[in-house]
Structures are given as structure tokens and as C-alpha cells.
Amino acid sequence: MRKAFATLLALLVLGFQLPLSANAAGSITARSMVAGIGGVVGFSGFQTNAAATISVRGPNGEQFALPLSFDGRGAGTVALPGERMLIAGAYVINVVSNGSTIANAPLEVLPD
Numbered sequence: 001m002r003k004a005f006a007t008l009l010a011l012l013v014l015g016f017q018l019p020l021s022a023n024a025a026g027s028i029t030a031r032s033m034v035a036g037i038g039g040v041v042g043f044s045g046f047q048t049n050a051a052a053t054i055s056v057r058g059p060n061g062e063q064f065a066l067p068l069s070f071d072g073r074g075a076g077t078v079a080l081p082g083e084r085m086l087i088a089g090a091y092v093i094n095v096v097s098n099g100s101t102i103a104n105a106p107l108e109v110l111p112d
Helices: 002-016
Strands: 027-029 038-044 051-057 063-069 076-081 089-097 100-110
Touching: 027 100, 051 100, 063 076
Parallel strands: none
Antiparallel strands: 027 038, 038 076, 051 063, 051 089, 089 100
């Protein structure tokens, strides 16, 4: 019983020592868009003055990536080009930093 308690306590202590960015990611604000029109996606609560990439996966599995940078408040925006959003359906936006997905959000693209 004492070993189990000691192990649990050690895991809790190590967990609280991880950097905040490893424990929590920011949020993505993506409103529905019309196919072929594109739109803007907002990001907030991420690491300040950092760079990342967004990866957008469409309903047919096609993907494209765009650069993203965060300001001194951990916020940023990216314009999704209409020519990359031609098919109506469910898209997924992933924020990728150092090869790892740190946040994701769904995006609905409506038919024109």
C-alpha cells in the first residue's frame, strides 16, 4: 500500500513540474465557411511570440499546411484560401508545434 501511495505521489509531483505548454493548449475559433470562399481562423491562448503550423484536413483526406505565428498575447490569425476549401464537408484544423499536434478544432464548409 505504501509503495502504491509513494508511486502515485511521485507521478503527481512530476506532473505538476511539466511546463504549462505541455499541459494546456490554446483555443481555435473557426466559423463555418462557404465552399470556395475561404475565411479567417483565430487562435488564442498559445505560447507568446512563437511560431507553429496549421494543418487542415478536408473531407476527402486531402491536407495542406500554412504557417502561423503568435503575438505577445499568444494570439494569431490565418486566412484559409477559398481555392483550398472547394469541397463542402467536415474539415479538421490542427495546430502543430515541434512535430506534435497541440490543438485541433472542427470546421464545417458549407455548399455554395
